[in-house]
Amino acid sequence: MSYIKKPVVRHPSLKLNQLGLTVRDYEGAMSTLCAGCGHDSITAGIVRAFFELDTPPHMVAKLSGIGCSSKTPAYFLSGAHGFNSAHGRMAAIATGAAAANRKLSYIGVSGDGDSLSIGLGHMAHAIRRNVKMLYIIENNGVYGLTKGQFSASADMGSKSKRGEANAQAPIDPVMLALSLGATFVARSFSGDKTQLVPILKAALLHDGFALVDVISPCVTFNDHEGSTKSYMHTRKNQVPIVETDFIPPAAEITADYAEGTVARVRAHDGSVIRLRKVGADYDPSDRTRVVSFLRDSQASGEIVTGLLFIDSGGTEMHRNAKTVTTPLVDLPFEELCPGSAALEKLQTSYR
Numbered sequence: 001m002s003y004i005k006k007p008v009v010r011h012p013s014l015k016l017n018q019l020g021l022t023v024r025d026y027e028g029a030m031s032t033l034c035a036g037c038g039h040d041s042i043t044a045g046i047v048r049a050f051f052e053l054d055t056p057p058h059m060v061a062k063l064s065g066i067g068c069s070s071k072t073p074a075y076f077l078s079g080a081h082g083f084n085s086a087h088g089r090m091a092a093i094a095t096g097a098a099a100a101n102r103k104l105s106y107i108g109v110s111g112d113g114d115s116l117s118i119g120l121g122h123m124a125h126a127i128r129r130n131v132k133m134l135y136i137i138e139n140n141g142v143y144g145l146t147k148g149q150f151s152a153s154a155d156m157g158s159k160s161k162r163g164e165a166n167a168q169a170p171i172d173p174v175m176l177a178l179s180l181g182a183t184f185v186a187r188s189f190s191g192d193k194t195q196l197v198p199i200l201k202a203a204l205l206h207d208g209f210a211l212v213d214v215i216s217p218c219v220t221f222n223d224h225e226g227s228t229k230s231y232m233h234t235r236k237n238q239v240p241i242v243e244t245d246f247i248p249p250a251a252e253i254t255a256d257y258a259e260g261t262v263a264r265v266r267a268h269d270g271s272v273i274r275l276r277k278v279g280a281d282y283d284p285s286d287r288t289r290v291v292s293f294l295r296d297s298q299a300s301g302e303i304v305t306g307l308l309f310i311d312s313g314g315t316e317m318h319r320n321a322k323t324v325t326t327p328l329v330d331l332p333f334e335e336l337c338p339g340s341a342a343l344e345k346l347q348t349s350y351r
């Protein structure tokens, strides 16, 4: 993978976070993506979210598959752990890593090609297991890296650069995640950092699997008239349905909203996610109604964005499997491998 080191430029007036780090400390290598690619804006949102959450970079593991989107973990958090896996295998690698060490914060970056075709089965099972991770799909409706073939998220009738119309029904990652029991489902747009950053922060602190589908236009292969994943089409049809407001633990809640228009969700670390419902009857905790609302909006051509669904009471993978709290790397050898007598006893208990 091409890699260009970014020159370190520090400005004395840059704001410090609680760890004494600047936003520069959360950046990575220089991006080699096309100028204007939506994926670079998402990278900038990720950098901002980790900086504002005061996350120590070495406590993060960033994972990806193959694609332009999957290259982006190289462009943020150079101090984090990272694994660029095979095409469509990010979810499986993340599940294994999270099982071995629950102390790290996991972020997986994928594309609609990587997640909705070759990697669909792995993503589905990570959702089902409720692996604690932020899973971002940088959704541009095409395979950018291999020169713009339609992906499984391309809308029916959406046109390719050459003018052919896509004839197959799309897979919508948001609907899919809701039907698989996902506990945090959001959609955003790479061109809307004001909405994206609080959603990423809330997703990183969610105690379970958090899917964030981000419409991220591919300026080289899918940003023309007739495309439904272009900047113009998304700007015209985006309908933010909930405004997400993220309040870290111990921060003062300064403004309030009218009774009935705000839903509050408390995360396990004491932070609060406040959802201001733009649509009066939208309830982000009612899965059935969210699904039916999204179906109706889709039929009318709207791209609904925001934190669309949250269930803070779901059982995360480790709690479900009753696994050890200590990361496997910190367990003494005798505990990891208690010997043949212990194995014999275990096998006897299964007979």
Ligand SMILES: Cc1ncc(C[n+]2csc(CCOP(=O)(O)OP(=O)(O)O)c2C)c(N)n1
Residues within 6 Å of the ligand: 066, 067, 068, 069, 070, 087, 110, 111, 112, 113, 114, 115, 138, 140, 142, 143, 144, 145, 146, 151, 218
């Ligand atoms: C096993 C395997 N099959 C196919 C490919 C070819 N390939 C590379 S990236 C890619 C799809 C990329 O699309 P997407 O995940 O949407 O990312 P984007 O480049 O659009 O960000 C494909 C099919 C591959 N690298 N490995």
Ligand code: SF4
Residues within 6 Å of the ligand: 032, 033, 034, 036, 037, 038, 039, 068, 069, 140, 144, 145, 217, 218, 219, 220, 221
């Ligand atoms: S080909 Fe498309 S997805 Fe890939 S870097 Fe260029 S604009 Fe981005």
